[in-house]
Amino acid sequence: MDTIRSMQFFLQKRGRGYVASILCNMRTLTKDDIGTAVEFHKRITDEIGDADFFAEDNTLVDSIKGAGAVVGIFAEDRLIALRSISYTDEFVDDAIEDLKLEDTERTHVAVMDFCVTDSEYRGNNLQFVSYIFMENILYPYRYHLHTTVSPKNVFSLNNILKCGFFTVGFKQKYGGHARFVLYKNLRYPTCVETKGHKEVLLRNYAYHPTVLDDGYVGYKVKHKAHGMAMLYGRPKQEEEAAPEE
Template sequence: MELILHKVCGHPAQQAVTLRRCTPDEAPAVYALQNEVHAAMPHPEWFVTDTLEHITGYIADSLCIGVWQGSRLGAYLTFYYCGQSPHNYAAFLGVPQAEWPHWANADSAVVHPDWRGNGLQRRMLEAALPLLPESITHLGATVSPANPYSLSNALACGFTIRARREMYGGFDRYLLAKEL
């Protein structure tokens, strides 16, 4: 799907980009963007990074939507179809285990600072929804309570705050859910 970026580096622009499903051979680009954005964050505790192995698994076995300009990846959103895994966010929300296979984790949303302000998180989620398996009826997500940008984006996309707890080795997080 073709999109137009209306802002680049905070300035008005008209740049064409492509929003599409990422392929396993693009996992290194996803990993590199994650690390570049994380290294530049003023509050790196707001985002917990993934390994290249996990990212490759999300792309191969679940779903990753990316925004590309030629060979440059500028944003991505990963999903993890967790099933009965204890990493399923449904497990932390008290959802009965029999229902976990109907949940997917909306795991990571990353947008390069140059491309922020274009509604890319929302647009990636909208593009991903028709690609999710029909069996998925709910999405779970986590957001640092101190990160107003990601929290605002998640709430604008229809997620609701369902709980607050320590996760990922002691980081404070909201647990969010979205019914599809």
């Protein structure tokens, strides 16, 4: 990406016994940022410690070099959040298969690779903020947006759904890890009927494919008495055009 895009805003930093407003800068990363980005990503994923959350390979370096795009948020002269998207053939091939797209659409596909945030700045909705910034970069050129999320990663799953994605698949990926497949079409936005919805506990791995195969898509995560559940509704069909008189 040749043009560096950026914006400034204030975030809350949470420390031991205090909360402070800190000026931040969000911008697209360049090759000069590769070392910082790789080190930051490793530190955060090591802190999280659950290999199932980040089981898939990422293409961070390739994305910074141009086979995608990476946005970083900086505060107090250090990187505090990172979002990466990929256009690499391997990731796009996977998305086309998951979303059942025609191969002619591959140049319009973007894969949401990951988003990680420093613990001191969590709670600022940075997954959502960085996604909106990235969407502005992608559209109208890349409008088929694909991502996968572990059913154990409720926080990220909830954030992705709030960004307008819908669950369209559930399968074993990346060496046997359960994943929801999520999709957002920026060109033809989806509208889902919420009346008469179905609710499936996230841990009920066997039933999600059944509901999806029946034509439902997931649109929300909800807390139930027995655990977190995915809410499924049917996509509304476009109304047929009235016949000409």
